[in-house]
Amino acid sequence: MEHPYLVFVKLFELIGLGHFAHAYPHVIHSWVAMIILIVLGAIGTKGISMIPTKGQNLLEIIISGMEEFMVDITGEQGRFLLPMTGTVFLYILVSNLMGLMPGLFPPTANLNTTASCALTVVIFTHILGIKFHGIKYIKHFLGPVWWMIPIILLIEIIGHLARILSLSFRLFGNIMGKEIILTILFMLAGLFFAPLPMMVLGIFVCFIQAFVFFLLSIMYFSGAMEHAH
């Protein structure tokens, strides 16, 4: 697809890394999302104190809201999961919202970024399962009877591959569709502000998709932790 004018790709061209920037714009823009998150975190926690100031207050509201929501689903034993799920939520939210700014490209509109997030989440569920149940976790994949082991094992593997694909394809499809609609409307009637109502819907889609990814990863984690009962 022919990309419109991208600011950071032009910036990399000035340095002399133009061929890399043109081949992988999603990598560069995910670096931009990381830099935004790190800078916001550094500003918010600079003067950390018991009586919070403005920036610290905002960050505390966001983090504690996510923590409450997560503990409500997983129970008290899942409180240590907050760094993982919170990072996934904030990263996907910032990268989705970057698409609304002209001159930036959302990294989640490429299948590689979303598939990496989904792979991390699904592999981490198995690590959690082994950590909570020990070697008995493999028994869940083998079924009740010994001669059914190959069938049940293949079915389970296909089911877990479907989790990865459904997580990554939903996010990728929604953000990519929004980008294509915005580009087409901008080319057709950009002078008359035609993409403006679509952008309002786009903010909604960005929040919903980041939230759905967060929620489904929490549900997979809680399923792996209480698999035994």
Next chain:
Amino acid sequence: MKRETKRSIRELAYYSSLGLSVALSIFIGLAVGVYLDRRFDTTPWCTFIFLGLGIAAGYRNIGLAIKKTRKY
């Protein structure tokens, strides 16, 4: 947010992902079968076997969801 709202949001997210995972597991099975057939030159058999396994995996997802509703 109230507790009731939270629960309904959770259920909505879970069941809206159910249809996608059912459809995708069948196509994963089909893709694995086609790949194995091309690799080992056993033309129709691997495709049928893995298509059947994929359909079974999709319906197992539905079964897990129904089991989840019984819990509440």
Next chain:
Amino acid sequence: MEASALQFFIVSVFAAGFGIAISAFGGSIGMGISIRSAVEGIARNPESSGKVTVTMLIGLALIESLTIYTLVVALILIYAHPQASAIAALFGAGH
């Protein structure tokens, strides 16, 4: 050769578009019927709303999966047809 391969591509895109349209038509009618029945059931007996809602959501997921089959088939037809080159060669040999 070139023209027949292009013709095959055009036919694939037409089939993908019409397939999505027809499957969305049927799926939306089925979803409408099931949602209407669920709403009527909840209106008659409001205490059963939780169970009726969950059952309706499972049914909607099944109907939705049928439409997603068509979506995946359409994507395969447009982007990654497994025998595209062989069929194009067949068209070229016939003409």
